[in-house]
Amino acid sequence: MYLQRRNRILRKNAAIRNLVAETVLHPSNFIAPLFIDEGNNIAFEIPSMPGYYRRSIDGTVKEVKELWSMGIKAVLLFVKAADDTKDNTGKESWNPNGLMQRAIKAIKDAVPEIIIMTDVALDPYSSYGHDGIVKDGQIINDETVEALVKMSLSHATAGADMVAPSDMMDGRIGAIREAFEQNNFTQTGIMAYSAKYASCFYGPFRDALDSAPGFGDKKTYQMDYSNRLEAIKETMMDIEEGADIVMIKPAMSYLDIIREIKNAVDVPVSAYQVSGEYAMIKAASKMGWLQEDKAILESLTSIKRAGADLIATYFAKNALRILEEL
Numbered sequence: 442m443y444l445q446r447r448n449r450i451l452r453k454n455a456a457i458r459n460l461v462a463e464t465v466l467h468p469s470n471f472i473a474p475l476f477i478d479e480g481n482n483i484a485f486e487i488p489s490m491p492g493y494y495r496r497s498i499d500g501t502v503k504e505v506k507e508l509w510s511m512g513i514k515a516v517l518l519f520v521k522a523a524d525d526t527k528d529n530t531g532k533e534s535w536n537p538n539g540l541m542q543r544a545i546k547a548i549k550d551a552v553p554e555i556i557i558m559t560d561v562a563l564d565p566y567s568s569y570g571h572d573g574i575v576k577d578g579q580i581i582n583d584e585t586v587e588a589l590v591k592m593s594l595s596h597a598t599a600g601a602d603m604v605a606p607s608d609m610m611d612g613r614i615g616a617i618r619e620a621f622e623q624n625n626f627t628q629t630g631i632m633a634y635s636a637k638y639a640s641c642f643y644g645p646f647r648d649a650l651d652s653a654p655g656f657g658d659k660k661t662y663q664m665d666y667s668n669r670l671e672a673i674k675e676t677m678m679d680i681e682e683g684a685d686i687v688m689i690k691p692a693m694s695y696l697d698i699i700r701e702i703k704n705a706v707d708v709p710v711s712a713y714q715v716s717g718e719y720a721m722i723k724a725a726s727k728m729g730w731l732q733e734d735k736a737i738l739e740s741l742t743s744i745k746r747a748g749a750d751l752i753a754t755y756f757a758k759n760a761l762r763i764l765e766e767l
């Protein structure tokens with residue numbers, strides 16, 4: 442047989458495959474999400490996220506030191522607010538001595554160089570488990586944005602490097618940026634969850650923070666997964682309003698969206714491999730149906746190949762270990 446081109450030449454062995462690999466994961470691509478709880482010396486394994494823990498501040502600080510020493514550059518903080526702090530205003534979210542604010546300070550003290558990103562949305566603080574303020578059964582936009590601005594300012598004051606609004610209210614990026622300008626937070630960034638879909642894949646996360654919506658669902662603010670153009674519109678608007686980084690969430694079922702956004706924007710693109718994606722890989726591996734390390738590496742590489750510059754993933758630590766062993 443005579444062939445002009447033999448594509449398999451570039452797949453002959455690992456050395457040549459590595460030589461021509463188009464997508465390479467790097468430790469600084471990852472953002473490690475962390476779940477934080479009150480108390481001391483608490484490490485609660487989340488039942489639907491085996492191997493992942495919700496920790497008190499002391500344990501979180503230890504974890505961050507380890508992540509930093511491994512090469513992780515950013516953490517994304519979520520807190521489990523105590524039940525008696527929850528209401529329909531979300532006011533605990535801007536308490537200067539709240540759990541989030543104390544966690545930011547403790548981490549900054551221990552590992553000053555790590556980039557601290559903070560989740561901005563009312564759901565952990567809401568007695569209704571919604572990302573916004575509820576009035577007559579509706580999640581109301583403009584009052585919620587005012588609350589999110591207070592929350593963002595309080596995170597910035599505590600020392601957060603970037604706020605990450607995950608609420609999907611209209612106009613919140615512009616309002617937060619304006620508040621940062623007015624209050625001289627000219628070094629604080631915004632990573633906008635720009636294309637955040639109403640997804641069943643957030644289920645385990647809501648177990649982790651006990652933040653499932655008390656009524657209805659999140660479809661009046663999070664996006665309909667049938668839509669593609671809407672993701673571009675949301676993202677473009679967030680960039681105009683002042684987002685430094687834009688995010689697509691979830692990741693694996695939305696690789697097409699990641700690519701389209703990557704092609705359309707001039708800011709870094711981030712993707713969030715969410716709790717349900719973690720749970721799927723963990724569960725199948727536990728059953729012996731998938732090889733965990735291979736599934737982790739393949740899923741993360743595909744997210745980067747789709748166009749994500751940064752990946753928020755519960756597998757950040759596993760990925761670093763796997764990459765080291767390669």
Ligand code: PBG
Nearest residue numbers: 562564607642643646715716717
């Ligand atoms: C809160 C928030 C959620 C996630 C990140 N921020 C849950 C939700 O919107 O219901 C999901 C993260 C995950 O599933 O890993 N607004």
